[in-house]
Amino acid sequence: MxxxxxxxxxxxVDMQEVTNAVHQALKEIENRFDFKNSKSEIRQDDKGITLVSDDDFKLKNVVDILESKMVKRGISLRALKYGKVESAAGDTVRQQVELVQGxxxxxxxxxxxxxxxxxxxxxxxxxxxxxxxxxxxxxxxxxxxxxxxxxxxxxxxxxxxxxx
CATH class of the missing domain: 3.30.70.860 (Alpha-Beta Plaits)
Incomplete structure (x- = not known):
């Protein structure tokens, strides 16, 4: 037989690579001139990633930066599931990004x-x-x-x- x-x-999804991509994206946001005096940030927790920025335009730029770092670290963008953009405290907007596992x-x-x-x-x-x-x-x-x-x-x- x-x-x-x-x-x-x-x-x-390799969570260590996601963490590395988030850290790289945060560094780029800190150093970019167009984000000077901006409330833009990226937070990662067990549920996924939270993106916060001043307005929709800057949030879109934060998403672009994060996605470019994810691709460079070998993480497929298909593993990211975006929630809808909602208003948050202090005239900011927030978006949840879920990491699809399994x-x-x-x-x-x-x-x-x-x-x-x-x-x-x-x-x-x-x-x-x-x-x-x-x-x-x-x-x-x-x-x-x-x-x-x-x-x-x-x-x-x-x-x-x-x-x-």
Whole structure:
């Protein structure tokens, strides 16, 4: 009997890299002339990131700075989910940014349906916030990875624990 190969599909964000990107963005905001005497700041906590600035225009600039730092640190912008802009204390505006960790049940069902519809001889199984794919041939597993990379799923996927 042939040994089965498998891998896991996950959606994870390296929180240390997020912290580093936030610190770099804060340094740039402190040093930029257009943010002089501004109340712009970026706060990170367990729930995500909070952006605060004087007005919508400066908030958009803060978002651009943060996104550029995230990309430089290898964090996909698909992992960021922006809340709506709301007014805050002291004539400022605030926006929450949620970090998407794990694959939701709906996305996991969408991924398994996509795999089953491909007619490639593998089994996909949802395990919490990840999906495990098992097949007898490595080529089939690599075909599934290529299929999922092409698919537009609105979340960043990583393929880990490749075992053969």
């Amino acid at each position: 042939a040994k089965e190969a498998s891998f896991d599909i996950v959606s994870q 694959i939701s049940k709906e996305k996991a069902k969408e991924i398994t349906k996509l795999i089953k519809d491909s007619k490639i001889k593998v089994q996909a199984q949802v395990q919490g916030d990840q999906v495990r794919v098992v097949g007898k041939q490595r080529d089939d597993l690599q075909a599934i990875i290529a299929l999922l990379k092409k698919a537009d799923l609105d979340i960043e996927l990583q393929f880990i624990n490749f075992r053969s």
